[in-house]
Amino acid sequence: MRTKLLLGMLTLSAMLLAGCGNANIVNRIRILVAVGFDRDGELCKGTVAYPNYIHRKGSLAIMKGTGNDPKLILQHLSLQTPRKIRYNKINTIVFSREIAAGGITRLIDTVARDPSLGGNVLLAVSSCSAEKVINSLDRQELENSPYNVVQQNIRDGNVPLSNLYLFLHDYYSEGKDPSMPSLRLDAERQIEVDGYALFKKERLRLVLDTPEMTLFEILLGKKVKGEVPFTYKGELFVMSIHHGSTRLSANMRAVPAAARFEVRLNGGIRSFQGNRIAKNLFEVDDLAASIEHQLMEKLVALLKKIQANGIDSVGVGEEFRSVDRHWNAAEFYRNVYPAMKFDVRVKATLKNSGAGE
Amino acid sequence: MSYQASLSKTVSPYLLWFLIHKSQTGIAVLDFQCKIAHGAEQDSWVSVLLVGMSMHLVVLLMFYVLKHAKKGDLISLHVQLFGKWLGTLLNGVFWLYLLLFVCNQLVTYSQVIQTLVSPDIPTWRVGLVFLLLFVYIADGGFRVITGLSFWFVLIPSLLIITLFIPLQYADWRNFLPVFNHALPDYAYSAERSVPLYMGAELLLLYYPFIRDNAKAIKWAHIGVMHSYLLYGIFTISAFAYYNLGQLKHSVWPTLGMSKIIHFTFLERFDYFYIFNWIFIITPPCCLVLWGSARILRFSTPLSGRVSLWVTAAIVFVVVTWSEDILAVGLLETISRYAGSILLYGYIPFLALCVLVSNWIRKPLVSNAG
Structure with a gap:
């Protein structure tokens, strides 16, 4: 009796489940x-x-x-x-x-x-x-x-x-x-x-545009990689970012409110100039300072451009929301965001890169 | 000493861990995040954990009540406390609640299958296939269901590992600022988390089948803890993966998290999640059918097997009827209210009745304690 019942159930289930089939030949x-x-x-x-x-x-x-x-x-x-x-x-x-x-x-x-x-x-x-x-x-x-x-x-x-x-x-x-x-x-x-x-x-x-896209990626801080051009002593160099991070923090007490971006980049410089760092180790600090300064200016300019268009693609509002218990989106984007200051700090660490001279 | 069924029908006390935990998992795990998010928003995890912890108290009360039941279950306790007529009526109400529970699970799961897998399949067909499976398992008896619960805890737990992939997109700022809501918000989220923990009340029916049941309470507490820790993981994962706006627009956030999982050789990983839920709804539904059949058997002249088929037939009719989305919502709402009243109203009330009864009269069961 039990076997018959089981067999009956299996047959019925198989028949019913056949209706679930969605036969599509690729x-x-x-x-x-x-x-x-x-x-x-x-x-x-x-x-x-x-x-x-x-x-x-x-x-x-x-x-x-x-x-x-x-x-x-x-x-x-x-x-x-x-x-x-x-x-x-x-x-x-x-x-x-x-x-x-x-x-x-x-x-x-x-x-x-x-x-x-x-x-x-x-x-x-x-x-x-x-x-x-x-x-x-x-x-x-x-x-x-x-x-x-x-x-x-x-x-x-x-x-x-x-x-x-x-x-x-x-x-x-x-x-x-x-x-x-x-x-x-x-x-x-x-x-x-x-x-x-x-x-x-x-x-x-x-x-x-594409150079701004790389800067935007640095600001987002999710997967910081890419090539950043900069000039040093009148010559063009490109820093290859191997890895990096960006930490966004909100300063609500400042008047006007400020958003701080702490950017850390690790990478090397490869260009037709050869392995410049290997030639003169004392130039590393100057090169890094040059990158940091130029990158900081570019990042601030991009943030201001985004701000001027009335958009918040980097998520500054999200950072303020997470620290402000009384945050109100409408009020923030009407009064706070348009006047916000951006404090960008870049720390570039250069590695000796390039294998040829 | 509390009543215990004959040794050949009982299961080891440690299995109570899996029984309690498995009877609590169900279809509600798929969508509770978007429901609780409307109350305490990013702080909803607090409500989920608090409701889970409150289940320790419910378990304590159930053990207290059952220890004083003549036959060790709710069916006998009702008759014992309220007399034959009122007791049988209350058993009937509990039976209806159990039907509601299993209907809600089946109807919602049918809806998931229809939406995500096979839009053309009618509800009755999904309902019939699953009911036949449930009846077959329930027909095997309590020990079969217990064995199944054990394995059906272990198998779906493997999928928790895959949460690692959506969590790569986690934004932990979603939880900030913490504790930023008023008490009514937490209460709203808590009320919406109750369906997660419904099912523990089935202990009221299978208690006599646990060996050394009076001493098994620690396993029940471990089972409850297992549930709320698991739900804690699901809540935190969902709130880290989705922001509040997204959560409020999601239908099944738990399934939604699997949609980011992608392999070159497998386009729809979410199918694993969807069909994994068979492992999750089967044990509670089988326990409910077994318990409902038991109530019918003791309250009517019907035999055990006939009671099981009658119960399944009624469930099938309700599932077939609940085709449209309004009926699904209605079933869910009634089930949630009924479960909340049972867990936090009726069980404490029963405990109070037992306490008063013990206090003003001689102990209900001569061999109790």
Whole structure:
């Protein structure tokens, strides 16, 4: 009796569970990997890239659709294709500057709610139209996707750490504004990172160029790496930052309130001048002082530029919130932040670097 | 000395640790962070720990009450204290509470599966598959459920290691400034953390099946401590990973944390978390079904197995009916209120009744103490 009952239950469960199956054969569905959104009159135009395994041996193909909402764009895409569309593997979402400047709340809300997308998805703004960026992927290998381009640069420290999770984290934060990389096509129609886009909540407000992007990364202090140019005795040098840290602290008692950034950098100087440090050890202090002074000036200038645009992409407000028991976001950004002083202190430690003379 | 079932039906006292802990873990762990965040915000962890610590007191009261029960469980105690009719009625109310408990777990878990894994699958199908599993386990008896609880504590605990990955994004400033809320805020968060600890009251039914039960209280306390330390880890991880704005916009923050975990060979690591919850909801649901069947068996002429199937059938009907989101919310709210009243109202009331009864009359059980 017991065995019969068990067998009956197993059979019934197997039959019921069969309904959970979601049979999708990889080369018979269109798995979207990158999406670009552009304004198209009242509507939004979506351009998507997917690997075509049947006709192109996995190189990317492009589709386009329009609609008021990402889901409606997907529906439009679906109407054009004989195969199922799946978007679980989307790793890049590109917004045109026009869309980003108008606000991406609706798009972000849809993306954030979608359980199919992970937190590692790359969000980016395109200097040209998003359609052009995605179109450039046509017949390209999956390896050339914007996601891989940006990830490689994040690992090397050229681009600040950025993904959907971090964007949403800053978007919902009371004391920080979100940001994302900016992409463009170069003369050879290759995708490149051309800067870093800073938002005021959901609207694009400012795009930093690449040197500023490195400085911005130093201010964020999450993964401090990259190349910092500076001049010494009239010659150009580049400091390669191997590792570093930035400590942000709030000085509420100062009038006006001040934010202090203590930047510590460890790195070496490699340039066509050869191993200058090895030649004259006494120059190390002078070189370090020169870097510290120039970097401090550049960082203050960048902070003031961000401040002047009415945005707080570094998260100064978040630091004040964490130490002020009566912190009020509206009051802080109306009265305190616009007049805030920035006290940046840089400590550079140079190592003997370079193997040749 | 308190009542104990025959030796062949009992389990070792140390297993009470796993039984208490496992009966407390459930579907509430998936989303409690976004609910408690509305009260004491970054200080909500205090409420979670305080409610957990208060469970030590509830456990003490339950042991006190059960020590004086004729047959060592709530079913006999009700009849003993309030007479046959009122006692049976109260047993009926407790039975309804247990049904509510298991329905809430199943309906919410079905919703998770429908939202994150398979949107097309109807609730009744998920409910039926799981109910068949639960009935099969519960049919094996209390010792089978205990063995299962032991393993189902160990297996999902392995996933705690993976919290290391989301914690690389942790912003510990999210906890600052500390202790920046008023008492009503802590109270709100505490009230919202109660569902985390619901399930410990099942001890009222399986107490006679613990060997040397009067001396097993230390294992019950360890079980309770295990629960609130675990919930402490989940609370701190979620509040470090999400800021308050994000938390308030999240639906299942515990699952959300797994969405940042990504491997080249595995796109959706969150599926591990989702299906891991089968290990987490199965033991409490089996215990509840076993306990409900026991209540029916002693309050009606039905046999044990028929009682189990009747209970499961009723749960199935409720789960099938609770398809829409309003019904899910309603079930959750009723279950939370009922659990809070039971843990912090009815159990102390029972203890008071036992105390008064012992004091004004001769001891209820001649062999008690």
